[in-house]
Amino acid sequence: MSDVFCNVLFPTFIVYTDKPETVKQETVNFAKIIISEYANKPFHSNCLSTVKTLGNILEYDQFAEIRNDIIHCLGAYCERTKIVKNNLRFSGSWLNLYNEHGYQDLHAHSGSMLSGVYYLKSDGEKDLIFQSPYHFYQPVEPDYEEMNLENCSNVEYNSNVGRCIIFPSHLMHRTLPAKSERISLSFNITHDYR
Ligand SMILES: [Fe+2]
Numbered sequence: 001m002s003d004v005f006c007n008v009l010f011p012t013f014i015v016y017t018d019k020p021e022t023v024k025q026e027t028v029n030f031a032k033i034i035i036s037e038y039a040n041k042p043f044h045s046n047c048l049s050t051v052k053t054l055g056n057i058l059e060y061d062q063f064a065e066i067r068n069d070i071i072h073c074l075g076a077y078c079e080r081t082k083i084v085k086n087n088l089r090f091s092g093s094w095l096n097l098y099n100e101h102g103y104q105d106l107h108a109h110s111g112s113m114l115s116g117v118y119y120l121k122s123d124g125e126k127d128l129i130f131q132s133p134y135h136f137y138q139p140v141e142p143d144y145e146e147m148n149l150e151n152c153s154n155v156e157y158n159s160n161v162g163r164c165i166i167f168p169s170h171l172m173h174r175t176l177p178a179k180s181e182r183i184s185l186s187f188n189i190t191h192d193y194r
Contacts, residue, residue, distance in 0.1 A: 008150070008154040012171060015077045015096075019069045020162035023144075030062045030122050031183055035097045040125065045104040046177075051094040057185060058093040066118055069083065074189065077114065084191075093187040098178040106131065109169040112188035116166040119159050127159035131172040158176045159184070 039048040058067045078085035091112050109115040117128060132153040144151050157165055159182060169188065
């Protein structure tokens with residue numbers, strides 16, 4: 001219908017990239033050493049994390065290549081959304097380890113603008129689930145002829161090794177129970193005011 005106009009307002013941008021060749025066994029081994037030394041269980045979730053105990057993981061030389069992958073992915077995010085990128089910085093980065101059945105409850109990241117995850121070890125199963133920001137505000141759910149990325153309330157992403165996913169920090173997300181040991185690196189990004 002050419003006399004009817006449609007705008008998509010307030011879209012939620014998520015970008016991801018897959019760089020499995022970046023993740024070396026020695027990087028995973030180093031992550032395990034860090035986790036065994038620093039991690040605890042800071043959430044009401046079945047997960048070991050350094051989020052409260054060691055929050056500058058990306059400053060370690062051992063994660064330099066992963067940091068480069070994340071910056072590459074961030075560049076694509078900024079290009080698509082027109083966010084100014086030259087004053088962005090990492091405000092936190094930490095490791096997470098899920099044993100079989102481990103998971104994280106629904107949450108968002110406070111005190112940052114963008115957030116993300118990078119998978120170091122995983123079986124590639126579905127893991128990260130994003131929930132629509134409007135999920136709790138829609139009084140009556142429509143019946144849809146088909147479900148797609150524009151009308152669904154939840155979207156799942158697989159946990160491929162070397163996958164980096166970046167999303168707005170306000171976006172609620174959770175992880176599915178792991179089917180085998182999974183290690184991920186999470187991060188927050190914010191900007192310095194000019
Ligand atoms: Fe998170």
